[in-house]
Amino acid sequence: MTDLKTTVTLTSATVEKMSRHDMLEWVNSTVHGQYKKIEELCSGVAYCQMMELLFPNTVGLKKIKCNAKLEHEFLHNLKLFQAAFIKLNFDKSVPIDRLIKGKFQDNFEFLQWFKKFFDTHSAGKENLKVPAALAAATHNAPKPIRKPGAQPLTGAGASSKTATTKSSDILKTPKSGQQHDERIVSPSSLRVLQETQEELNKQTLSIELERNTYYKKLTEIEAILHESIKNEVYVDWCNRALAILYAVDDNAAPGDEEEGAEGYAAVTADL
Template structure:
């Protein structure tokens, strides 16, 4: 049996000098990167986003972790798609494995976690931040981006002067608007991130198909990939003026 959640969080906070309260926070990937850095001291911590709040940032952290696993010949698979969802059970199992690996490989050397990340903030949310403040107060609310601002210090239902209540309601709504704006920006960045990768794949496939056609050859696998890239679903319409893939002219 591995350590309990409480024991793991206490160990993690002591090692990394952070203030995590839930195992789910490890789903951002930053803590996993720094655990490995405490062993080997060669993780590019300047590139690790310890206060990541969006899934595309989590994925960036896990790419750094995957590179480190390859570099140190660690053959443990990293279930990135599960971990970035910040679910407790998936991250608990992976954190337990990381703790066992650390116990077996940490050399006992001193480790200054704050200096290694150059004092970068670590206010990581438990999950991707909710759109509205939590119904209950407490430390968990502060783990969400904007949670403290949205919740306010005094409940609106408390006995306050009439002029203060509308003002606090406005502040709450403004916080939710900022929250929504932050989510929208994150979703747009994530969309562009994946679109650029698909576009690169499309270009590479097209170049290879054209090269084979010039030699009088064909590759059914590449054709299948193109079908997937260019397929549409019911209700999806190609925007007016958009060129068909075969009519596009690439400029390099």
């Protein structure tokens, strides 16, 4: 495998002197992003985009969860990012378990390393930036979900709705002066809903505990594999095992069907 210690200039004075604001400006300029904090890079989106920019077809932009908000979505993206290093035969372990926590120091230190890596491998490639049109498509934030029954307070939609309301739909005002609400839930129905919610909460907690248990085991296996590679013991076998660990199920993310046939078998084939 390629030793990144020799390919990345670790003594780069330029990167070491860059502040957090300088680093964010560089990231936003490169990917046309809107990141305001270093911690937001824990989503892995920017890293995947820049890796694809340096080495086309190593990540697959359609596989990136561009609106990642939850930890398991961050994990998905960072696994794609790690898989790219394996596919390129670079000996680099991404500290996924630390990055996804969204802590400033961990993310800033890794960003400093990646800036050096990016500068080293973008040498001779002028003005490397994610195309603006593609960046705009990958930064569309999901629209907020309106609660059932909620109505807009102002605007043409509100006035139009008011104008077209039938007289038969208008609720009569009770003598107390308070508007009557027909959506009253009976005590028995409320108890059933509460019991159902409690049961679902218990199931969710059980699933999360089981997930965390298996995740811990996998991270321990991952550490052993990297240690074995470092000591040059069963390197080929360990790389193949890591490729399986970092493989992403194409069926888990919408819009990945076109690349499903390619999958991550290509990772092991290139090792």
